[in-house]
Amino acid sequence: KKYTHDVMNATPTQITQAAWDTVPNVPNIFWSFRIMVGCGFFFIFLFIIAFFFSIKGKWDKRWFLQLAFLSLPLPWVAAELGWFVAENGRQPWVIEGVLPTFLGTSSLTTGSLYISLLGFVILYGFLTLIEFYLMAKYIRLGPEYFDHSRSLEK
Secondary structure, eight states: OOSOSOGGGOOHHHHHHHHHTTSOOHHHHHHHHHHHHHHHHHHHHHHHHHHHHHHHTOTTOHHHHHHHHHTTTHHHHHHHHHHHHHHHHTTTEEETTTEEGGGSOOOOOHHHHHHHHHHHHHHHHHHHHHHHHHHHHHHHHOGGGGOHHHHHHO
């Protein structure tokens, strides 16, 4: 119905076009999935190294600390690639063979979307302010505040 209102009288060109719409963009999905899985194996590798260093008590390896620091955005990358694979891999169907994506869109108004987005921004902004306040408070108190072994010695 995307190409003609009367599907019984669809032309061969319209049928071919509709059939090709069911084929997802395979190279994008292929590489996104491989990079996501590669991130997962990298995390396993990083955990094994961290476990080994923790057993040996050698946390002062500069290369490992730099590698761990540079790896901080990788969970986000893996999650976004997983989302990309899930959303684009099922194209053009929301429900396979039943509901095509062009019919599965939301009926919300633009105003409703902006209001809900604003609500989330305000909520998470407030939670972020609380988090920064708590971090600053406990940083000002210093590590002595949490060192219970010293208080037992006194």
